[in-house]
Amino acid sequence: MGLSFFKQEPKIDFVGARFICLGLSALLLLVGLASLALKGGPRYGIDFAGGLMIQAKFEKAPDVEAIKKVLDSLGLPGLVVQSFGQEGDNEVLIRSGQTELTTDAVKTQIDQALAGLDNAHEVQRVEMVGPKVGADLRNKAMEAMFYAVLLISMYISGRFEQRWWAAGAMAGGLMATVYVFHQFGIPTGGLTVLLIAVSMVLCLYLKLNYALGAVVALVHDVIITIGIFSLLDKEFDLTTIAALLTIIGYSLNDTIIVFDRIRENLKAMKGEPLATVINKSANQTLSRTILTSGTTLLVVACLYFFGGGVIHDFALALLVGIGVGTYSSIFIAAAILLALKPKADAPTEQPA
């Protein structure tokens, strides 16, 4: 009595479409990176850049321009006033870059300035992050991303190829890199990028093909999400990092399910070209992929539309990342795997 998307097992030629998809991915990556480059890196929220943010709710619909005009006289550095949340919330966010003043003094000044507006307001949220704490949080976020990639690629190498020694060697190599470059005092941001690159090279060298495919896919997803955030002029803060780590987890989850099936089919379909095995595996898991990504996107969309302003960007990151993650596990991770040809004894396939 249940429904299904496919009465028969679908026969979509994923492998054949891989060059189009790689092109599409390259385009998305380039656009995102170009946007990042043009804007001078990601736009940090106050968590990372430091600064002051005040969320105020007004009785009547606030006039953002009028508020800005009133606050301009205070001479706050980098003052930004924007409306926040949905229409009818009557909320604005007031932000300023790093100030030497204490939050209290600034808040009192802002309060007094807004009091003259003939529109009663209530301060709902105050956030102040000093420059030192901001730098610390930035470093911590970078470290978190790095350790996530490291542990996950170790887990996949060990689990999928039963080569825990290779996984250990990779961990050792990465630790050594961290140690050496730490001596040179390279900032954590650069170090993370470097390490992810090193881990890819190590995967390639140690022939950890599944791990490499998975890591490339997740780096792909994260960079595209960051790029789209940059294009939409969204800010990066701690919740964005949480979203990115979740995307990493989800992207892998998806990739592993496809890879698991490929591994299983490689045994069952001895003698078949790898491309055929990959195609069959992707097709067999397709309805599952559509279903789970569908339900996950459904609930994340609910979060995006109904979860309120505070959680809005977080939900957006998840929405983008989970969408991209689903696509990449079929089209990117599998394509990488095909290019690398796991198992030395796997027969070479005919040109697709």
Add this chain to the structure above:
Amino acid sequence: MMQSLRWRVGLALFVAVLGAIYLLPTLSGVRNSPLSAVLPDSTINLGLDLQGGMHLTLGVDMDKALENNLSRRGRDLRDEAREKGLVILRPTVTKANTLEFVLTKAEQQGELETLIKENYTSLAIQQSVALPDGRVRYVLGMTPAARGYYEAMTLDQAVKTIRNRIDQFGVAEPDIRPQRDDHRIIIQLPGLKERERAIEILGKTAHLEFKLVRDDADPEKARLGMVPGAEFAILKDKLPNGVEREIPIVLEKDVVMTGEYVEEATTGFDNMNRPVVLMRFDPTGARLFDKVTGENVNRRLAIVLDGVVYSAPNINERISGGRASISGSFSVEEARDLAIVLRAGALPAPVHILEERSVGPSLGQESIDKGVTAAMLGGAAVCVFMAIYYGMAGMVANMCLFFNIYLILGGMAAFGATLTLPGIAGIILTLGMAVDANVLIFERIREELRRGLTPRAALNEGFSRATLTIVDANLTTVIAAVILYQFGTGPIRGFAVTLTLGILASMFTAVFVSRIMMDFWVSKRPDACKSI
């Protein structure tokens, strides 16, 4: 078959009951009933972002603390040396946190160095230079061990003082913890409404000093640093008509007494009906105060708090009994807050607010409402979809979904975890991801059925093959969540906790609980599985 089903049902029921035991205390109705005596104490806490409150990171100015410490040691050393007939000039603390002074007679070098070695073990002589005029210049630094010990002690004392102040403030469940590596103190004040006052009270160093006034000196000369041993200060005064004025005043540099002896501080009113802070000293302080006032009758004694002179009354007679008062330019409210900080003790060093996050209670409630709405809608959408797509099996998945959320909440209560707004998002995300395991199993069963297996065989095959994949796939998300927990703060940690619990719970419900239901179902209607 039925045998194994029996113990599996038993285990599932056991987990369900365990969940209930931990979840019940979180319900306020149960918490206040006699039942609470037998139930565990831990409950789900609401994060600051949901119940409103304040998160502060304070940085302790360790350089200032070391400077104070060194300068006090410098004074002690000078006094002690004098008693032995050694003359030391101008002990000063440099920017590099060293103590410098000059010994007037080079032949006393040996005696002085013995004194330092014996009585000042925390100081090490870094340099001693013989000056051409027969004097010797010394540079002393703190030994690394002493420095580490002193820093740890300073931080501990700061935490203690802040805890005292917060206790006076009456916040329900404050959380104050030191971060030793970077001399920071993290403070969480849930439900706090008076944020300005909290900052005011927490940030005050409350360094109370008593200094004698040099009425003979010219304030202008003192301001230019031309009066040796004296310093320029401003006396803040408020006239009875409310007008404030600032009077220049000259104080002796030496502190005759500090606020460390204050045992109690309350508010009262002076004879002009102005609010005053009344202090009572401990026995040592009382003795000291008695001596100081006795030796300085008819001089003025300035009361200096955090560098501001509040009042400088004349000492009319020896004051015994250990009581003193600070009058001056403050309101009743200010006097009360001042009494709070004096009672709680002085901070050993100034603190600076490095990070502040405050959420008003109304925004917290709004966040809860919106989060719950989003969760309800998302959950409902998923349930409807699963029921339509998989029919009866979809209902099994839906039941697992409910059980899953129930277990997340129970698990959170058991660990005394904190529910934050991202945490609610984590639960919502789990709603979507939780069906993944069920979908994997069902799709596998469908495949096996298409291959022509009997329903029971397809069921077995589907579960066993999908289980490995499910574990593999979910472990990576757990790894990401654990890292989030490790590196994240506050709300983010809440997200990591719900995500981890959600995944663990979903593995249990999908692999174990849904298997029970499916087995039960197939045993009643052997062909039922075909309709998956």
